[in-house]
Amino acid sequence: xxxxxxxxxxxxxxxxxxxxxxxxxxxxxxxxxxxxxxxxxxxxxxxxxxxxxxxxxxxxxxxxxxxxxxxxxxxxxxxxxxxxxxxxxxxxxxxxxxxxxxxxxxxxxxxxxxxxxxxxxxxxxxxxxxxxxxxxxxxxxxxxxxxxxxxxxxxxxxxxxxxxxxxxxxxxxxxxxxxxxxxxxxxxxxxxxxxxxxxxxxxxxxxxxxxxxxxxxxxxxxxxxxxxxxxxxxxxxxxxxxxxxxxxxxxxxxxxxxxxxxxxxxxxxxxxxxxxxxxxxxxxxxxxxxxxxxxxxxxxxxxxxxxxxxxxxxxxxxxxxxxxxxxxxxxxxxxxx
Amino acid sequence: xxxxxxxxxxxxxxxxxxxxxxxxxxxxxxxxxxxxxxxxxxxxxxxxxxxxxxxxxxxxxxxxxxxxxxxxxxxxxxxxxxxxxxxxxxxxxxxxxxxxxxxxxxxxxxxxxxxxxxxxxxxxxxxxxxxxxxxxxxxxxxxxxxxxxxxxxxxxxxxxxxxxxxxxxxxxxxxxxxxxxxxxxxxxxxxxxxxxxxxxxxxxxxxxxxxxxxxxxxxxxxxxxxxxxxxxxxxxxxxxxxxxxxxxxxxxxxxxxxxxxxxxxxxxxxxxxxxxxxxxxxxxxxxxxxxxxxxxxxxxxxx
Numbered sequence: 001x002x003x004x005x006x007x008x009x010x011x012x013x014x015x016x017x018x019x020x021x022x023x024x025x026x027x028x029x030x031x032x033x034x035x036x037x038x039x040x041x042x043x044x045x046x047x048x049x050x051x052x053x054x055x056x057x058x059x060x061x062x063x064x065x066x067x068x069x070x071x072x073x074x075x076x077x078x079x080x081x082x083x084x085x086x087x088x089x090x091x092x093x094x095x096x097x098x099x100x101x102x103x104x105x106x107x108x109x110x111x112x113x114x115x116x117x118x119x120x121x122x123x124x125x126x127x128x129x130x131x132x133x134x135x136x137x138x139x140x141x142x143x144x145x146x147x148x149x150x151x152x153x154x155x156x157x158x159x160x161x162x163x164x165x166x167x168x169x170x171x172x173x174x175x176x177x178x179x180x181x182x183x184x185x186x187x188x189x190x191x192x193x194x195x196x197x198x199x200x201x202x203x204x205x206x207x208x209x210x211x212x213x214x215x216x217x218x219x220x221x222x223x224x225x226x227x228x229x230x231x232x233x234x235x236x237x238x239x240x241x242x243x244x245x246x247x248x249x250x251x252x253x254x255x256x257x258x259x260x261x262x263x264x265x266x267x268x269x270x271x272x273x274x275x276x277x278x279x280x281x282x283x284x285x286x287x288x289x290x291x292x293x294x295x296x297x298x299x300x301x302x303x304x305x306x307x308x309x310x311x312x313x314x315x316x317x318x319x320x321x322x323x324x325x326x327x328x329x330x331x332x333x334x335x336x337x
Numbered sequence: 338x339x340x341x342x343x344x345x346x347x348x349x350x351x352x353x354x355x356x357x358x359x360x361x362x363x364x365x366x367x368x369x370x371x372x373x374x375x376x377x378x379x380x381x382x383x384x385x386x387x388x389x390x391x392x393x394x395x396x397x398x399x400x401x402x403x404x405x406x407x408x409x410x411x412x413x414x415x416x417x418x419x420x421x422x423x424x425x426x427x428x429x430x431x432x433x434x435x436x437x438x439x440x441x442x443x444x445x446x447x448x449x450x451x452x453x454x455x456x457x458x459x460x461x462x463x464x465x466x467x468x469x470x471x472x473x474x475x476x477x478x479x480x481x482x483x484x485x486x487x488x489x490x491x492x493x494x495x496x497x498x499x500x501x502x503x504x505x506x507x508x509x510x511x512x513x514x515x516x517x518x519x520x521x522x523x524x525x526x527x528x529x530x531x532x533x534x535x536x537x538x539x540x541x542x543x544x545x546x547x548x549x550x551x552x553x554x555x556x557x558x559x560x561x562x563x564x565x566x567x568x569x570x571x572x573x574x575x576x577x578x579x580x581x582x583x584x585x586x587x588x589x590x591x592x593x594x595x596x597x598x599x600x601x602x603x604x605x606x607x608x609x610x611x612x613x614x615x616x617x618x619x620x621x622x623x624x625x626x627x628x629x630x631x632x633x634x635x636x637x638x639x640x
Contacts, residue, residue: 004358014636050358069635074470076633085360090633094473099360102471109468113384122380125373126472128365177360 003047004178004210005071010080011234012041012066040066042234043080050177053204053211055225055242059326063234064214068182071212072102084178098127101171101209105183108167110155116166117151120173127174134173140206141169144199161192168196172203181213185220197223218318230328237328245324252327253293257305258313259285271308277301285312363473373474374482381486385494392495399443399499400506406439407507428571433510434598435569440503441521441594442566448496449529449589451484454556457540458549466635477537477624484533512599520606524593527613531588534620537628544631565591585616 018034020026041063048054058064069075071082073089073096082089087096102109110119124134142148145165150158158166164184171179181200185193197220204211204224215221221228221242228245230238238245257268268279268287277291291301298316305311365373414432419425430438457480460466469476503509511518539556543549561567563586570578570591581587592609595601601609 002358069467072471074467075635085358087360093470094475095363096360097471097473098363100471104467107465107468109471111380111384113387114380118380118383122376125369125376126474128369177358 002049004050004085005046005048005212006081006083007047007071008045008081010041010044010067010070010082011039011078012063012070012075013078014038014040039234041070041077041231044231044234044236045080046229046236046239048210048212050210051204051208052227053200053225054213055221055228056212056214056231057221057228057324058214058231062231064231065182066234067231068180068212068214072100072180073097098174099177101174101176101179103164103167103171103179103181103184105164105181105186108155108163109170110163110166112155115152115154116147116158119155119166119170120151123170123173129174133175137169137173137175140203141172144202145169145195161188161195164188164192164196165199168199172207172209175207176209178210178212181211181215183215184213185215185217193217193219200224218324230324232328252290253298254317255289255291255298255301255305256315256317257287257289257309257311259287260310260312261285263287263309268305268309271304272301275301275304365473374478377479377482378486378489381483382490385487385490389490389494392491393498395447395495396498396502399447400502403440403443403503403507407436410435410439428569430569430571430598436507437509437511437598438569438594440507440509441597442590444496444499444503445525445528445590445593446566447499448488448491448525449532450491451487451533451536453480453484453533453536454539454553456480457537458543458553461540461543461635462549464636466632470632470635475625477621477628480537481530481533481621484529488529512597514599517597517599520610521593521597524596524610524613527610527617528589528593530617531585531613531620534617534624535585535589537624538620541624541627541631544634560586560589563587564589565594585620588613588616 014037016036016038017029018036020029020034040061044063044067056064056067066075070077071084071089073093076090084096085099087099089096110116111122120134120138123129129137145168147162147165147169150162150166155163155166168184184200185196188196200211200213201224203209211224213220213225226241228238228240228242229236230245262284264283265279265281265287268289272279272289275291276295277289280288280290282288289301289305302314302316305314410427410432413427414425414435417425417427424431427435460469466476469479539553542552546552563581563584565581565587566589570581570587581591592601592613596606596609
């Protein structure tokens with residue numbers, strides 16, 4: 001498939017000041033500051049075709065946002081190249097931004113003091129959206145996101161969920177070819193998250209926009225993206241289909257058990273003797289076991305534990321992105337060793 | 338088109354699909370550009386209108402400030418020795434001229450003032466600049482348009498009330514020639530451009546400095562001297578007067594106020610306005626270039 005977004009050997013360094021200690025050190029710092037180079041993005045390459053929806057995931061500080069900011073033309077890279085449809089984001093910024101939509105979950109692109117509809121009118125002018133397209137898009141957004149209800153409220157009075165819906169609409173008003181979403185569901189409740197995902201699915205099918213999505217929530221990825229790119233410490237550790245990732249890792253689940261009396265780790269291990277369940281080193285009343293859903297069901301493990309020990313509380317949790325990334329990272333380390 | 342490359346079936350279409358995707362070039366026509374930036378003027382006006390209450394206290398503080406100067410200069414003139422013809426003048430200005438100078442300077446300041454430097458530096462340090470950079474417009478021109486909108490608001494809701502209070506209070510009398518009012522207003526409009534572009538340049542320092550608060554305060558204080566708003570240039574030593582001739586700041590207050598006082602007869606008027614126009618254009622272009630370079634230093638917030 002022809003690629004729309006081409007990224008090659010992309011790197012970004014930050015120069016951080018390394019503080020010396022004490023008053024004397026502080027004075028020396030004034031005259032001769034010491035710097036440390038932090039490589040936030042390290043030699044990243046990938047290609048994305050038109051119409052793809054790609055999840056770009058990694059732990060905090062892995063380099064996700066830095067990559068997105070280079071792809072949107074906000075940051076200038078230290079090395080490497082990016083070409084999106086023949087344009088270089090940071091060099092051709094004015095040309096390029098016409099074709100993209102961006103949502104940063106932590107910020108809003110709406111004008112804070114104005115009614116929502118004023119922001120949309122202004123965006124219509126900024127992107128020169130024809131009247132007919134504007135009306136059509138607003139109808140779609142009202143149908144899918146229900147933004148009609150609060151169009152005349154000032155942005156500062158919206159709830160986080162309402163604001164996010166408006167921000168999504170604002171990013172898509174001009175029918176961009178590419179949509180960048182940086183943590184679009186952060187801080188939203190379950191219902192709001194679901195409506196955002198639903199909207200993204202519909203808009204992808206409806207308008208064929210290419211989407212790059214960073215998130216902490218694995219559910220976002222599972223429901224939206226076929227392809228994932230995993231980044232850690234600035235490097236790409238996995239780039240492929242979500243199914244392949246799952247096959248490679250299995251789905252790890254973590255069971256937390258609180259007991260009414262003390263047990264050793266060995267005692268806990270015997271409760272699931274012969275099964276692929278891994279009890280983490282712990283003494284006392286609090287124990288944690290890990291297993292893969294593909295190998296054994298949660299119900300089975302819970303049944304064994306409850307039958308063998310005086311359990312006061314149980315908690316079954318899916319791994320978050322950070323853990324998956326750690327798994328990938330560990331796997332990569334083993335391959336090298 | 339999801340999966341554009343895989344769904345097409347036939348000859349020409351398949352050939353087109355296998356070529357790399359191109360984003361179409363795009364430009365904004367001149368009328369569309371003016372239309373866009375005029376909407377920023379309008380929205381900024383509306384925004385300030387929503388917060389108009391906080392400006393009523395400003396009328397009081399400006400009046401107090403001008404009153405302070407009034408009493409200082411009255412006392413100063415009373416204790417100064419008269420010249421041979423019996424009149425008293427300080428720095429080439431008589432007492433009524435001096436009072437008019439102070440009043441018109443501050444009336445003008447109530448019109449052209451804005452906080453672009455602080456606003457831009459806040460955007461940079463808080464990382465909000467990112468939201469501006471993802472839009473196909475020049476942030477500099479947007480901020481200039483917003484400053485114009487703010488000044489339209491100030492003219493109606495701030496400058497006019499101050500004039501209404503100040504003029505009868507200090508028995509101010511303007512020039513006899515009505516054209517001078519118009520030239521003064523035009524000159525203050527150019528002052529607005531110079532002031533906002535200088536502020537934008539100062540704001541760009543935030544790309545390079547970690548903490549810009551001290552710089553902002555220092556430049557605010559020195560601006561009151563260098564523009565002539567606080568004290569007329571003629572009261573300063575000769576070297577200072579020569580120096581400010583080469584700086585853009587006299588175009589912010591000293592030039593418009595001296596136009597109002599009728600101190601620029603004949604061609605000197607056009608010369609003064611031309612000088613302002615030059616500085617306005619120069620700073621606008623400089624600000625655009627500096628921003629283009631400085632923006633490469635944007636630091637990402639978060640990983």
